[in-house]
Amino acid sequence: MWKWLHPYANPEVAYQFTGKLIPWFNGIAFILLSIGLFLGLAYSPADYQQGETVRIFYIHVPAAILSMGLYFAMAIAGLSALVWQLKLAHAAIAAIAPVGAAFTAIALITGAAWGKPMWGTWWIWDARLTSELILLFLYFGVIALGNAFEDKSQGAKAVSVLALVGVVNLPIIHYSVEWWNTLHQGATVTKFAAPSMAMSMYIPFVICFFGCAFLAGSLICKRFQGQVLARNSLRPWVKQLALAEDN
Amino acid sequence: MAFESFTDFITMGKHGFYIWLSYGSALIILLVMGFNSFRQPKIQLDKIRQRMHREQQLKAYQQKKAEQRSQSHSGEAV
Amino acid sequence: MNPALSYRQAFNTILKRDLKIALRHRDDIVNPLLFFIIVITLFAISVGAMPNVLMTIAPGVIWVAALLSTLLSLERLFKNDYQDGSLEQLLLSPCPVFILVLAKIVAHWLVTSLPLILLAPLLAMMMNLHPDGYLALFLTLLLGTPILSLLGAIGVALTVALKKGGVLLSLLILPLYIPVLILATAAVEAATMNSPYQGHLAIIAALFFASLITAPFAVGAALKVSTN
Numbered sequence: 244m245w246k247w248l249h250p251y252a253n254p255e256v257a258y259q260f261t262g263k264l265i266p267w268f269n270g271i272a273f274i275l276l277s278i279g280l281f282l283g284l285a286y287s288p289a290d291y292q293q294g295e296t297v298r299i300f301y302i303h304v305p306a307a308i309l310s311m312g313l314y315f316a317m318a319i320a321g322l323s324a325l326v327w328q329l330k331l332a333h334a335a336i337a338a339i340a341p342v343g344a345a346f347t348a349i350a351l352i353t354g355a356a357w358g359k360p361m362w363g364t365w366w367i368w369d370a371r372l373t374s375e376l377i378l379l380f381l382y383f384g385v386i387a388l389g390n391a392f393e394d395k396s397q398g399a400k401a402v403s404v405l406a407l408v409g410v411v412n413l414p415i416i417h418y419s420v421e422w423w424n425t426l427h428q429g430a431t432v433t434k435f436a437a438p439s440m441a442m443s444m445y446i447p448f449v450i451c452f453f454g455c456a457f458l459a460g461s462l463i464c465k466r467f468q469g470q471v472l473a474r475n476s477l478r479p480w481v482k483q484l485a486l487a488e489d490n
Numbered sequence: 491m492a493f494e495s496f497t498d499f500i501t502m503g504k505h506g507f508y509i510w511l512s513y514g515s516a517l518i519i520l521l522v523m524g525f526n527s528f529r530q531p532k533i534q535l536d537k538i539r540q541r542m543h544r545e546q547q548l549k550a551y552q553q554k555k556a557e558q559r560s561q562s563h564s565g566e567a568v
Numbered sequence: 569m570n571p572a573l574s575y576r577q578a579f580n581t582i583l584k585r586d587l588k589i590a591l592r593h594r595d596d597i598v599n600p601l602l603f604f605i606i607v608i609t610l611f612a613i614s615v616g617a618m619p620n621v622l623m624t625i626a627p628g629v630i631w632v633a634a635l636l637s638t639l640l641s642l643e644r645l646f647k648n649d650y651q652d653g654s655l656e657q658l659l660l661s662p663c664p665v666f667i668l669v670l671a672k673i674v675a676h677w678l679v680t681s682l683p684l685i686l687l688a689p690l691l692a693m694m695m696n697l698h699p700d701g702y703l704a705l706f707l708t709l710l711l712g713t714p715i716l717s718l719l720g721a722i723g724v725a726l727t728v729a730l731k732k733g734g735v736l737l738s739l740l741i742l743p744l745y746i747p748v749l750i751l752a753t754a755a756v757e758a759a760t761m762n763s764p765y766q767g768h769l770a771i772i773a774a775l776f777f778a779s780l781i782t783a784p785f786a787v788g789a790a791l792k793v794s795t796n
Contacts, residue, residue: 345523348519356511404789462524465530472534473537481538482538
């Protein structure tokens, strides 16, 4: 497997490979999201308890899952940057962080828009929303630390350490916030009290989730390309690309 | 279909505002993010090209300086 | 050339050195304490100094103030050593980095957090904390402030090479402090309501030992990145 993976550690190969992936990701994301959103917004029935507001679910939950998942992905990239000294992992961390922050912001805003009809206020210190808010702070920390360093590879290593520390703390923060929430609010109605999701809701949700995931993948690939170029700016192949772009 | 008419689809049983607000804000964030992300490689290439251009200018300038100096030196020698 | 120091000797040497330096700069010890007192005064004034209101917010306010004053003093942990180059010398020494780091953190905790813990009952009195909460406040501070120092040291080690590290440090570190804050204030609140809080203390202690074991390694890795 290492033999097979090895060529992809070359920045030029990785640049071209991600370039080939992007149109596929875009196409799949477009198809899945149009089907998923059509099913979710127009076709699936309204929830008997929450009414039509349940349709926010199809964007809120995929965004929330991706926001957590991308943080883990970033931490894995950080681990490979520290352990195997992979230069490409540096570019991957810098590419993932803003996309993850964007999905966290979406999860927060849609959560607030859901809270208004459900609880009567835009913001409630609900465990899920509070965790997402803290996750957003963690993303901002990663982005700010990465930008603060003049030397890109030193910054990437610092960010790797921070991402790993953050990922160790994330479950602790999550559970402590959840526990704190039950302590102060008693039994609030959790958003997904329903024990099993109806099939008519589950299918559009899964389609929307994969649509969002492929969209995130395409965004990350594009940012990754930019980071790879910035970090290899003295290589001949990058210079050739820059000159080719000119014409 | 869950809705009788297009107006029903827009109003969504009085909750339309919140639903379209969340989808709209998600769309805006993703559009901004997408626009920004898809320009990244181009921005970096532009930066690299600018730097190459500057380096070339600097080299040309230094060469000119060196030539001038050698000329003035030779002038003094004569 | 003396033979390699034992781990204990190395730890003690660094600890003594840092304590000596700290005692020569008394302002650095006193200023965070003054900050701690002023923040609490500000809270009391802004909320309106009604005894009942103060009583309910006392645990949270005291803990947040303690947390902020820890944050304020943290930056000093590696900054001077980094600037005069002695940090690099320490990293080059044959002794494992985590022992040196641990010694520095312990020295920092002794100098900044210990006075704060001793001062806390006085401020708890000013904040009209329920008498049952005093012991819980003392115990949570005793177990909780080392966690703040240990986690904070990671952030300081990451930002020590940066010119404007101060605000960035708080952005990196404050989210990580949330579990300690939640548990500690909950423990004090439980104590004021005369309900058992040993469970909270046990979890704080678990967090303390977990961070005691893992944080020095993270700090070591971060320092190596920062000093390049």
